[in-house]
Amino acid sequence: MELEQYRQALMDTAKRLFAVDSPSGYTGEVIALAKEMAEEQGYAARRLNKGNLVIEIPGRDHSKTVGVCAHVDTLGLMCRAITEKGELLFTRIGGPLLNTLDGEYCRVHTRDGRVYTGTILSLSPSVHVFDDADSRPRDEQNMYVRVDEPVSARDEVLALGIEVGDYICIDTKTTVTGSGFLKSRFIDDKGSAACLLTALRIMRENAIVPQYDTAFYLTVYEEVGHGGSDIPTTLSELLVVDMGCVGAALTCTEQQVSICVKDSAGPYDYEMTSRLIGFAKADGIDYAADVYPHYGSDAGAAWRAGGGMKAALIGPGVHASHGMERTHWNGMKATLQLLLRYLQG
Numbered sequence: 001m002e003l004e005q006y007r008q009a010l011m012d013t014a015k016r017l018f019a020v021d022s023p024s025g026y027t028g029e030v031i032a033l034a035k036e037m038a039e040e041q042g043y044a045a046r047r048l049n050k051g052n053l054v055i056e057i058p059g060r061d062h063s064k065t066v067g068v069c070a071h072v073d074t075l076g077l078m079c080r081a082i083t084e085k086g087e088l089l090f091t092r093i094g095g096p097l098l099n100t101l102d103g104e105y106c107r108v109h110t111r112d113g114r115v116y117t118g119t120i121l122s123l124s125p126s127v128h129v130f131d132d133a134d135s136r137p138r139d140e141q142n143m144y145v146r147v148d149e150p151v152s153a154r155d156e157v158l159a160l161g162i163e164v165g166d167y168i169c170i171d172t173k174t175t176v177t178g179s180g181f182l183k184s185r186f187i188d189d190k191g192s193a194a195c196l197l198t199a200l201r202i203m204r205e206n207a208i209v210p211q212y213d214t215a216f217y218l219t220v221y222e223e224v225g226h227g228g229s230d231i232p233t234t235l236s237e238l239l240v241v242d243m244g245c246v247g248a249a250l251t252c253t254e255q256q257v258s259i260c261v262k263d264s265a266g267p268y269d270y271e272m273t274s275r276l277i278g279f280a281k282a283d284g285i286d287y288a289a290d291v292y293p294h295y296g297s298d299a300g301a302a303w304r305a306g307g308g309m310k311a312a313l314i315g316p317g318v319h320a321s322h323g324m325e326r327t328h329w330n331g332m333k334a335t336l337q338l339l340l341r342y343l344q345g
Contacts, residue, residue: 001202001206001337001340003202003333003336003337004333006198006201006202006336007329007333009198009201010194010195010198010329010332010336011176011182011194011329013037013194013197013198014174014182014184014190014191014194015174015176016033016037017030017033017034017072017190017193017194018172018174018184018185018186018190019172019174020033021076021107021109021167021169022072022073022074022169022220023073023074023075023076023077023078023093023094023167023169023223024073024074024075024076024093024094024220024221024222024223024224024227025073025093025167025220025221025224026076026109026167026169027051027072027073027220028051030072031047031051031052031053031072031218031220034053034072034193034197034218035047035053037197038053038055038197038200038216041197041200041201041204042204043055043057043200043204044056048230049230050220050221050230051220051221052217052218052219052220052227052230052231053217053218054215054216054217055200055215055216056213056214056215056216057203057209057210057213057214057215057216058209058213059209059210059211059212059213059214060209060210060211060212061211061212061213062212062213063212064212064213064236064237065212065213065214065215065234065235065236066210066212066213066214066215066235066236066237066238066239066343067214067215067216067217067231067232067235067237067238067239067309068196068214068215068216068217068238068239068240068241068339068342068343069196069216069217069218069219069228069231069238069239069240069241069298070189070192070193070195070196070217070218070219070240070241070242071189071192071193071218071219071220071221071222071223071227071242071298072189072190072193072218072219072220073094073219073220073221073222073223073224073227074094074185074186074190074223075092075093075094075095075096075170075185075186075223075322076092076093076094076096076167076168076169076170077090077091077092077093077096077106077120077145077167077168077169077170078090078091078092078093078165078166078167078168079108079145079162079163079164079165079166079167079168080140080164081164082154082157082158082162082163082164083144083154084153084154085152085153085154086147086151086152086153086154086156086157087123087144087145087146088108088118088144088145088146088147088157088162088168089140089144090140090143090144090145090168091140092140093167093223093224094223094224094322095223095322096170096322096323097322097323098138098139098140098143099138100323100324101120101138101143101170102120102121102122102138102143103119103120103121104119104120104170104171105117105118105119105120105170105171106118106119106120106145106168106169106170106171107168107169107171108145108147108162108166108167108168108169109166109167109168109169110160110161110162110163110166111161111163111165111166112161114160114161116147116148116149116160116162117147117148118145118146118147118148118168119145119146119148120143120144120145120168120170121143121144121145121146122136122138122142122143123136123142123143123144124136124142125146145168147160147162170185171185172184172185172186173185173324180328180329180330181254181326181327181328181329182326182327182328182329182332183324183325183326184325184326185323185324185325186325187243187316187318187325187326187327188242188243188318188321188322188325189222189241189242189243189315191243191315191316191318191327191332192241192242192243192315192316192335193218194332195241195316195332195335195336195339196216196218196241196339198336199336199339199340199343200216202336202340203340203343208340208343208344210343210344210345211343211344211345212236212345214343215232215235217231217298219231219298222242222297222298222301225296225301226301226305227298227301228240228297228298228299228300228301228302228305228307229301229302229304229305230305231298231302231305231307232307233302233305233306233307233308233309235307235309236309236310237269237272237309237310237311237312238298238299238302238307238309238310238311238312239272239311239312239313239314239339239342240297240298240299240311240312240313240314240315241313241314241315241335241339242297242298242313242315243258243315243316243317243318243321243325243327244256244257244258244260244288244290244314244315244316244317244318244331245258245290245292245295245317245318245321246317246318246319246320246321247319250288250290250292251288251289251290252288252290252317253288253317253331254316254317254318254319254326254327254328254330254331255286255317255328255330255331255334256286256287256288256316256317256330256331256334257280257285257286257287257288257314257315257316257317257331257334257335257337257338258287258288258289258290258313258314258315258316258317259273259276259277259280259287259288259289259290259312259313259314259338260289260290260291260292260295260297260312260313260314260315261273261289261290261291262291262292263291263292263293263295263296263297263300263313264292264293264294264295264296264300265296265297265299265300265303265304268299268311268312268313269310269311269312271310272310272311272312273289273312275342276312276314276338276342277289279338279341279342280338280341283337283338283341285334285337285338285341286330286334287334287338288317297313299311299312299313314335314338314339315335316328316331316332316334316335317331318331
């Protein structure tokens with residue numbers, strides 16, 4: 001299927017998702033948006049108790065149910081202390097590369113609904129003041145958030161309604177270039193979530209019915225390790241759509257769909273992975289098969305929770321993961337092609 005006509009729709013969907021702050025544990029708004037986008041395409045979507053979203057689609061064959069999933073939770077920060085000078089100290093949500101956050105803009109969300117802007121900085125933020133400005137470690141003990149309010153004391157920050165436990169959300173700086181690149185924080189995994197939501201649109205507009213009863217899941221705790229733990233154990237198969245890694249000894253590029261054959265949880269299902277590779281070869285889909293030792297997914301969480309399903313993982317190649325990420329339309333298109341081919345059997 002020619003997918004160029006869906007390029008703008010995919011990028012627009014991605015930008016809508018990126019515009020909503022959603023670090024793990026603070027995902028209600030992005031799930032509400034995803035639910036709205038699925039319903040705009042005529043699908044029934046419901047939020048599960050833990051926060052995941054599920055969209056169920058009848059297939060031609062009702063003998064089993066397969067699942068596909070992506071996660072919409074992202075990396076982030078949380079306020080862990082407020083100093084006497086009014087600086088917000090933080091703890092990480094997931095594993096952002098803190099050295100890439102020095103100087104980044106952010107938003108602080110209070111529990112009563114107020115939002116304040118700020119900047120993530122080193123505690124030695126100026127070369128004109130600090131001898132160790134360029135050598136001080138960029139870690140949780142040596143960085144803080146400067147709030148954009150006239151405060152210079154802890155009590156003044158508390159008076160704003162900012163407290164320990166408030167989420168600090170990082171500006172994504174989302175950009176789509178004329179050459180087809182999508183640049184943004186959190187392409188892992190909102191890029192893949194955009195692929196799933198765009199696939200729903202393609203299926204509706206082209207009257208595509210999946211081979212088997214299918215459930216689309218958007219999960220909300222993947223970055224902290226348990227997003228897929230409540231995906232039903234009764235699924236026959238689970239296709240995880242998450243980012244592909246780029247760099248070092250890996251073969252995947254931003255122009256391809258990655259098929260991950262093994263990650264930190266061990267190998268993915270051999271038969272299912274072989275089937276995906278066969279689909280890609282038969283249909284001329286540009287793919288790479290790789291091993292990702294520093295990687296985990298919702299499939300691992302589902303297995304650890306007792307899931308008996310087969311599982312495999314695909315996704316667009318993403319450069320500089322957990323930092324300032326980038327992928328390309330070609331990689332996202334190849335991911336869509338392989339996803340749709342898998343669903344049709």
